[in-house]
Amino acid sequence: xxxxxxxxALADGExxxxxxxxxxxxxxxxxxxxxxxxxxxxxxxxxxxLRDAQAAADLVQQVLLMTLERLRxxxxxxxxxxxxxxxxxxxxxxxEMRRGSWRRESLLEAYGERDEAIxxxxxxxxxxxxxxxCLEQLGQRERSVVVLTFFDDKPGDAVAKELGLxxxxxxxxxxxxxxxxxxxxxxEGDEG
Amino acid sequence: xxxxxxxxxxxxxxxxxxELPAAVExxxxxxxxxxxxxxxxxxxxAAFSSGVRAAVKAGLVAAVIxxxxxxxxxxxxxxxxxxxxxxxGTVACTIAAEDDLVVGRLxxxxxxxxxxxxxxxxxxxxxxxxxxxxxxxxxxxxxxxxLSVPSASALKKxxxxxxxxxxxxxxxxxxxxxxxxxxxxxxxxx
Numbered sequence: 001x002x003x004x005x006x007x008x009a010l011a012d013g014e015x016x017x018x019x020x021x022x023x024x025x026x027x028x029x030x031x032x033x034x035x036x037x038x039x040x041x042x043x044x045x046x047x048x049x050l051r052d053a054q055a056a057a058d059l060v061q062q063v064l065l066m067t068l069e070r071l072r073x074x075x076x077x078x079x080x081x082x083x084x085x086x087x088x089x090x091x092x093x094x095x096e097m098r099r100g101s102w103r104r105e106s107l108l109e110a111y112g113e114r115d116e117a118i119x120x121x122x123x124x125x126x127x128x129x130x131x132x133x134c135l136e137q138l139g140q141r142e143r144s145v146v147v148l149t150f151f152d153d154k155p156g157d158a159v160a161k162e163l164g165l166x167x168x169x170x171x172x173x174x175x176x177x178x179x180x181x182x183x184x185x186x187x188e189g190d191e192g
Numbered sequence: 193x194x195x196x197x198x199x200x201x202x203x204x205x206x207x208x209x210x211e212l213p214a215a216v217e218x219x220x221x222x223x224x225x226x227x228x229x230x231x232x233x234x235x236x237x238a239a240f241s242s243g244v245r246a247a248v249k250a251g252l253v254a255a256v257i258x259x260x261x262x263x264x265x266x267x268x269x270x271x272x273x274x275x276x277x278x279x280x281g282t283v284a285c286t287i288a289a290e291d292d293l294v295v296g297r298l299x300x301x302x303x304x305x306x307x308x309x310x311x312x313x314x315x316x317x318x319x320x321x322x323x324x325x326x327x328x329x330x331x332x333x334x335x336x337x338x339l340s341v342p343s344a345s346a347l348k349k350x351x352x353x354x355x356x357x358x359x360x361x362x363x364x365x366x367x368x369x370x371x372x373x374x375x376x377x378x379x380x381x382x
Contacts, residue, residue: 012226041224041231044238048208087225124235126243132252132343135244140256140310144330147255150244152264155209162258164332175202178240187236 007033013080019071020079026072032119035064038086039120045090051153055097057120063089064118126185134184142177145170195229201237204230208237251292251344256310256329262295262339275375282354282374287347289380294347296340300359300371302333309367310340311358316351325360352378 007015007029015037018030042063046056067086070076076085135143148159149170156174157167199220206212207220224230247253249270266272271290276297277283287294302308310329314322331338340357355375361368 037228040235044224044231044234045221047238048210083225084222087221123242124239126239128243128246128250128252131240131243132247132250135247135253135255140326140329143253144256144258146244147248147253148258148261149209150241151248151261153209153241155211157211162260162332163330164334165330174205178201178205181240 012037012083016071016076016079016082019068020074020076023072023074031068034082035068035118036121038064038067038083039118040123041083042086042090043120043123045087046094049094050097059090059093059097060120061118062093130185131181134181137184138177138180142173142180145173146177146181149174195227197223199223199230199233201233204234204237208234208241249292251348253341254343254346255341256326256331257295257339257341258332259335259337259339265293277373277375279371279373282376284376284378286378286380287344289348291344293341293344296342296357296373296375298338298340298357298359298371298373299336300338302331302336302338302370305331305333305361305370307362308338309360309362310338311360313356313358314353315356316353321353347377350377350379 010018010033012034015030015034018027019034021027022030039060042060043056046059047053050056050059063086066089067076067082070085071079071082076082078085135146138146144163145159148154148162149156156170159165159174160167160170163170203212203220207217212220224234248255248265262272270292272293272295273285273287273291274295274297275283275285276299279300285294308329308331310326312322312324312326313320329338338359342355355377357373357375358369359371361370
């Protein structure tokens with residue numbers, strides 16, 4: 001079995017233990033695999049809570065560099081719970097970013113000279129033209145609710161207020177519209 | 193890569209839009225952080241969200257929007273032309289290559305209206321090339337206007353034409369026109 005395939009078969013905790021065991025010798029393949037898995041989770045957390053792609057990218061660097069440092073130094077006591085540690089660090093860092101006590105410059109100062117930026121997988125991108133053609137097939141209400149909702153990631157009650165509808169009604173229209181768009185885009189079952 | 197307890201799509205959407213209470217959100221995040229399958233599904237939702245945004249910003253989507261959304265688009269730096277013909281009136285309009293969007297502001301007495309249709313008739317050199325009726329458009333009766341956004345990318349390819357928009361209130365089998373607005377479009381000189 002090729003080495004990368006073998007690494008892909010390991011659980012997050014097993015990868016974390018390998019990184020911790022290597023310590024200063026650095027198991028770069030295990031580190032790359034762990035970052036490949038965790039970077040999208042951190043980025044999504046950042047997008048959800050900060051609503052800013054650059055801030056989410058900064059969060060990925062900050063959190064994963066800190067995680068690798070802790071693992072190598074043996075300061076992460078339970079490597080098997082690495083995902084929980086990463087989530088906790090995300091929460092703490094986002095709070096600092098919101099308070100304004102987090103500075104991008106600090107990230108560059110701390111890690112910039114190490115030539116050790118995390119290589120995060122490129123985010124998934126949908127073809128805007130194909131999506132627009134699918135949006136055209138929706139009824140007017142459904143289309144407006146989708147546009148109002150996702151242009152600025154607005155909750156149902158805010159969209160409802162703008163349209164003079166009930167929040168429940170907006171959620172029903174939204175759910176139906178997303179179902180139709182998934183069908184049009186060829187997304188099935190619980191794929192996405 | 194599978195999950196024994198995959199999250200419902202509706203729950204993921206509610207999470208993404210910040211609709212869940214903190215007591216539900218926290219364990220959901222724990223699950224996603226430990227689950228590659230649900231991470232992939234959330235990634236697909238995030239891609240869908242940014243795809244809608246990209247399609248709107250590229251002027252690929254025709255839709256009825258609201259005033260708060262229009263303000264948010266301006267805040268995000270979109271270049272938008274607005275035209276507000278009076279009821280029964282005509283306005284000269286255009287779209288330039290650098291414009292992202294054109295908005296038609298249709299002021300109308302909407303109080304008491306429960307269903308609203310929008311009929312669009314497009315004429316080129318006096319010949320009707322499009323006559324379509326958009327049924328049950330969304331509107332806020334209190335807003336007193338409907339904001340109609342055509343596809344900017346399609347409009348940029350159109351020759352000179354007149355677009356007549358008619359708002360029709362529908363009450364059971366009864367219909368009542370509550371406003372007609374004409375947009376005399378001329379292509380922008382390049």
